[in-house]
Amino acid sequence: ARIFLDNIPHIKAYWATSTINLALLAQEFGCDDLDGTIQKESIQSAAGAARANGMALDEFVGLIKESGFEPVERDSLYNELHSY
Structure with missing residues (x-):
């Protein structure tokens, strides 16, 4: 994606609709x-999504680390707030 979309600073994978995996x-x-x-x-969970109601922070951070990436908490302007 970055090869073709190098002018887009951030790409999101909304796990509540696509699954965490x-x-x-x-x-x-x-x-x-x-x-x-x-x-x-509420929208995805009303439609029957299994995990759309959330995930504990420690579980979320652990999954990202296990996949080989560094979890970083950010604000709505993509300023780094905390690195795990």
Whole structure:
């Protein structure tokens, strides 16, 4: 994705709609935003998504680290707030 979309600073894989496994795999193809732990999501869960209601921060951080990437908490402007 980064080869063709080098003018787009961030690419998101919204794991609540794509599953966490697909979002983690998307990192291998240039995705750099998994959109956090998502504590109160209602649209996907109403449609029957299994994990759309959220994930504990420590589990989320662990999954990102296990996939070989560095988890970084950011604000809405992509400023780094905390690196894990």
